Amino acid sequence: MRVHHDQLELRTKGKGLYEITDDVHAKIDRCGVRNGTVTVFVQHTSCSLLIMENADPTACDDLEAFFDRLVPEDADYFTHGSEGNDDMPSHIRMALTRTSEIVPIVDGKMQLGTWQGVFLFEHRRATHRRKILITIMGEM
Amino acid sequence: MRVHHDQLELRTKGKGLYEITDDVHAKIDRCGVRNGTVTVFVQHTSCSLLIMENADPTACDDLEAFFDRLVPEDADYFTHGSEGNDDMPSHIRMALTRTSEIVPIVDGKMQLGTWQGVFLFEHRRATHRRKILITIMGEM
């Protein structure tokens, strides 16, 4: 049984879902754990994680359209606006989705379902450099 | 320290919460881990997981009524509709709840609070066969 830490850095260019499934798989391959779990953790509060359908891009588009309507940028009761009017909505969208996910690893493979992909969900308009921690625990 | 993988298959019959607490407990009993964690992971993007009150069924009914209102099936801005008008809402309800949960195991028992139960949250109307992975990590 061992623990292996790694990290991904991702440059985002505006709001939306960025798939990182292959990057996580590559980290698992490299560390050699065959049997255990992978924890994905995003070190930010203005973006988040989501395991989402990765077959049809219109599903991601509609998801983003829903969040744009649910958490409007111009809510008149927001007081935390010093970092731009997409900042407070970004924290709320993060709170409604996930900061950490944990996925089983069997025979060296992350056990996602057929249509599942791991995504970083960016909630800010400007370009950002995002850091995602990958912790793999298990047996070689 | 060891890792034990198992799975549950569940046949759902329409939208709603399906309790799986006893099934998860049975998997823990069978593998013999006394001290560690259990990870529950659902391999789909049109249903999700939730740890919810399991004492009064009206709490689950009201939760479902809330989600029906929050994510309406007839939103005119959805473009991903080829699999039926409950498909896109199912991905959004999944995104708003959980794909993975991790619960401590002490003395062979999952440490849920008095009123907590583990549920599969089905978001599709038609019958579906759902696969849930159970990973138990810890000491015998």
Add this chain to the structure above:
Amino acid sequence: MRVHHDQLELRTKGKGLYEITDDVHAKIDRCGVRNGTVTVFVQHTSCSLLIMENADPTACDDLEAFFDRLVPEDADYFTHGSEGNDDMPSHIRMALTRTSEIVPIVDGKMQLGTWQGVFLFEHRRATHRRKILITIMGEM
């Protein structure tokens, strides 16, 4: 590789976010694990967990204001009301946020980002005693 269980008890005084980052750090320090993960699990269905910005308190205020609007206490379709009109909304706010979180530990430190803090999110108005389980897994 070892497993260490601990718990926090927190007395909440009404709705809002209560930071527990330092308490979780203290548990990690005490158990001596240098390399692994910490799982935080809340044993209730009327409060939840959130990893949120801890620098500017107005961000937390706005988040709470958003949830007050998203899940109103006087929804006329709620039937589960015997424990007060803040009870059913508390379960829904819990469902929309998190029950468990898992954070990597490297060199004995929880790997939160610069602005991240771990919070208990209380959804009830009355005073409550809340129990949070901390499971630390890894190498000394």
